[in-house]
Amino acid sequence: MLSFESDYTTGAHPKVLQRLLETNLEAQPGYGSDAYCGSAREKIRAACGCPEADVWFLVGGTQTNAVVISALLQSWQGVVAAETGHVSAHEAGAIEHTGHKVLTLPQHQGKIDPQELAVYLRAFWADGNRDHMVFPGMVYLSHPTEYGTLYTRQELERLSAVSRQYGIPLYLDGARLACALASPQSDVTLPELAKLCDVFYIGGTKCGALCGEAVVFSRGRAPRQFLTIVKQNGALLAKGRLLGAQFDALFTEGLYLETGRHAIDMAARLREIFHEKGIPFFLESPTNQQFVILENSELERLKKEVAFSFWERLGETRTVVRFATSWSTRPEELEALRALL
């Protein structure tokens, strides 16, 4: 069975696993105070060009979104996101579970539009009934988005400017950030991104780790007592070293970018194959997720030999499906897929 179902089907990048092996028997203090979390924090600060950034390691993406968002919002505030944002649609209501509304804006290939954000915020503050409404307290982006698309630097600058104008933090969900940074179509570097966002997370789970996401508060301190907040949300690992050692490896000798680059190279080859085979694109993304349209009969035939993700129906006879590559996708898997199509 070929696997293009997602970017979390294999384990860890061998170098990441190697770091776990080497450090396994050392005694290290718990809860993120170990030497590897320390070292990973330093390396991430350096990679972000933010010497004062406050860096924390959490376990998974939904957890990170819920903890960071609820920690930054006041009880009377909600988070603004695209209607297709992960927090809006695919986290089982984890944000609402913390008591906060997700305030949705229209999506454009998964992205929100800076102008529409500005119009929404202006209208909110002009509304005389706003005391009876949920206040926009934060802006959420995913980059790459759920459709694999990327914000341009100009878009990020405008989103950042609008957020600052209204005094609310800009938060970027980088579950697949390695693919954004490695994409030839990206015009934003990690230090630029760190400057434009108030907080973001560098995804590990989908970029070569077994688990783990690194939250970067780029302008300094996390919310007060953040460790207690993380604990209270059941998100504090006793053996924080598991996260520290993995991120330490990922930020050694450019491994993090390398995981993204490989995924993207494989996705480029995948796109070529789809083009060659005349399979139409629903959305041709610059990162590791590709959305194509299959005839339902073709879909039924294929799925016996290839794992991919159902996205949405397109009328009666066709279906949008997603193929994802990762750091572990091998060229021979692509060749095998090519042969099948």
Added chain:
Amino acid sequence: MLSFESDYTTGAHPKVLQRLLETNLEAQPGYGSDAYCGSAREKIRAACGCPEADVWFLVGGTQTNAVVISALLQSWQGVVAAETGHVSAHEAGAIEHTGHKVLTLPQHQGKIDPQELAVYLRAFWADGNRDHMVFPGMVYLSHPTEYGTLYTRQELERLSAVSRQYGIPLYLDGARLACALASPQSDVTLPELAKLCDVFYIGGTKCGALCGEAVVFSRGRAPRQFLTIVKQNGALLAKGRLLGAQFDALFTEGLYLETGRHAIDMAARLREIFHEKGIPFFLESPTNQQFVILENSELERLKKEVAFSFWERLGETRTVVRFATSWSTRPEELEALRALL
């Protein structure tokens, strides 16, 4: 530096790590539907003698307590626990964060007394004002307790009988369950324990895993839509295989019990050393945690070379401290400690 600070200072048991290595490059589906979670579930059901048990894998202890307790309680119910229970005292209010009160009973070396539980429940149901109070909806035990002590089979039978009489589930926190099961002083087997509890968890983090706890609903099904509940609490790992593979290894050829047995053997040796050195016990436990009383001057001297845990002050000149052993404690570390004392 010698390390007796806790049982989560080292990584994973080598056999656990080995399983992660071997399975690393296989493509597996996510969210606990992989082959290793499947296999680990089967092995745990067999070890518990509960073929119909519903087994789930979560990441950490506080998370597991909060998710399981909040999923089983109605909004108007609380969980009954010892005043020293982990959920009462050391989880940063994670239970209250889910909206539920921890209803405390006195502790006796960390344990609750079946008779006191019965009296409390009888009084609650006799109270004409109970509609204005928090209803006891569940009983929480830790076994071993936070003091390393163990419930006897008879105590568990009585706690189980009282809980059933009042129609509320008995939940056992087995963060260090391997040490309970392996203790020569224990008269309860895992199948007996599974029969007496409605739900319990088999701790991985403190018993040889990098992370992970296996929740066993021994009488059948987890609460409806438990996967969604787990996701909503940010507790669902995308790469569930990380948990599955580890528990698969722990429940192969008795490794889980072996981790407990080694910790206890080392703790027995530790006790001998304390006796030999005339260091008084605050509480001499049958498991891997030992509580001794140090003169403050001795404490200051020791802590430069040995890591251990502060427990509580005892007047002006003495302090209770905890020494913990684990699957990874080596005899030579004990000898080095002996030399230092």
Added chain:
Amino acid sequence: MLSFESDYTTGAHPKVLQRLLETNLEAQPGYGSDAYCGSAREKIRAACGCPEADVWFLVGGTQTNAVVISALLQSWQGVVAAETGHVSAHEAGAIEHTGHKVLTLPQHQGKIDPQELAVYLRAFWADGNRDHMVFPGMVYLSHPTEYGTLYTRQELERLSAVSRQYGIPLYLDGARLACALASPQSDVTLPELAKLCDVFYIGGTKCGALCGEAVVFSRGRAPRQFLTIVKQNGALLAKGRLLGAQFDALFTEGLYLETGRHAIDMAARLREIFHEKGIPFFLESPTNQQFVILENSELERLKKEVAFSFWERLGETRTVVRFATSWSTRPEELEALRALL
């Protein structure tokens, strides 16, 4: 200053106040167990043609929505509502504050479309990723809607049928129910409505009471321990008699309908005046709220002498505003308004 700002600007209908006066010095037990709550429950059951209905009195509308919705939903469920539904837009996130998402459907003059509801529910249950999403657990309607519009009997029958098909309760917010029942355009009686909904509330605050809403579980029992749930949400009045006496008066000799009828008669006269004066309607509703379009200059002039509500801007030069009537609107106020226009 003329007041058409809302239907909660005056106190209670004189007959309601009279009941409070007459009963004031009687000693009555607390928390809704008084004789007047008892009598009001009986009268409401009779008016609804539901002898087995379970009737509860709460204090205000947002409170009622939050308590009822959170009591009926499982933690992993949300409530389906129109995007303009009161719970979606104007309750400061009270529903999300209880941990639940509001799942929005498009609005059509404030109403949701039965067909769109059916399509949404079918799509949800067909989605293979639904375990990672918020489950629709309830349908919320307001009747009259926030735009004063009414569902027809046929629409309610279809909404009821769809909800039942998917096994989720249909909940109707009747903050202004007296106006719905009294409207000549309404083809639904209170007993019919009680039959079609699983739970609804009969609004007091906007229909002649000082405060208070009567929740009717028309198919029998409220959720278990509902009194404790109400208390826990800070919604249980010690002097429940305040609510009981008011609803007792409102359901004596048809007073409730009478409050609606007067409001609607006054609104009909208001519409005539607007027509006469050539003021265009944004939405001409069959109940007590009328939405008209004013030139901004006219708006500025008027608001010095008349209180009305801002609704939304219409381009650069015009504004939608709302005029509301109530049981206490006097014909001479309308004449004075006519003179001003």
Added chain:
Amino acid sequence: MLSFESDYTTGAHPKVLQRLLETNLEAQPGYGSDAYCGSAREKIRAACGCPEADVWFLVGGTQTNAVVISALLQSWQGVVAAETGHVSAHEAGAIEHTGHKVLTLPQHQGKIDPQELAVYLRAFWADGNRDHMVFPGMVYLSHPTEYGTLYTRQELERLSAVSRQYGIPLYLDGARLACALASPQSDVTLPELAKLCDVFYIGGTKCGALCGEAVVFSRGRAPRQFLTIVKQNGALLAKGRLLGAQFDALFTEGLYLETGRHAIDMAARLREIFHEKGIPFFLESPTNQQFVILENSELERLKKEVAFSFWERLGETRTVVRFATSWSTRPEELEALRALL
């Protein structure tokens, strides 16, 4: 049937009801922005000697406690209270429902001891594990307590000093504050109390109103967006005038104190009767609640003709019961009770 069951069995003081009657038909804006809320705020500020106090009106006691406490605490903080404090024991877990733990101290006739508070806070801040615990973020007192007892000025000064030393607000629940202020044994005036507390509430429901509690932030502003917080908790009355008019009447010509004085005078007479009849006291309070011990046979006989509250059993043959007086207790009721005893 004689009624000494509680202080909320009758309606409103006639002067309070009179104010509702006189103002009933005036059009007033909603949500607390009416003229009567305005006037009541001014009178309360004057009575408290706090011209800058921020005064808000909520509906009931449990609601007020939950809204104020959750608005003032950070998510990682809890509220310190006596184990018998209303928030600990008799509010159905309303505080925990908002996500916060109630941290209990021993009670002494319903009161907490300043010295014990200081010891607890010192120990918390000295505990190296405190990041894994709930932080004490506020101190809760009730005055009178649930046993009708009163703090002395010196006790309040010490509690206030300790709270300020640790930088946490002191909050006083004055559900029955009129009785505290009117008690001859009280040595604290309202302005003194306002100075010593950071926030407190002046109870209406149990002191002559139909409903309503006035929250006083004596040092200035309520938490940011407090109106939205109140709304979000379902605690914002559309017809805020109901609360404003009542408190306006209560703070006109000393009516509030008068309600307390009458209740206390009646309680003094009640105590005389118990002494005369040789009925032993469980606790003889200086306010309107009296706790006496009845033989169970006597209790059974009495309860056919008098309503009083069960408190707790005292061995097999005796029971503690509570008799409460109020502004509406009449001397002839006391005489009738005397005749019965």
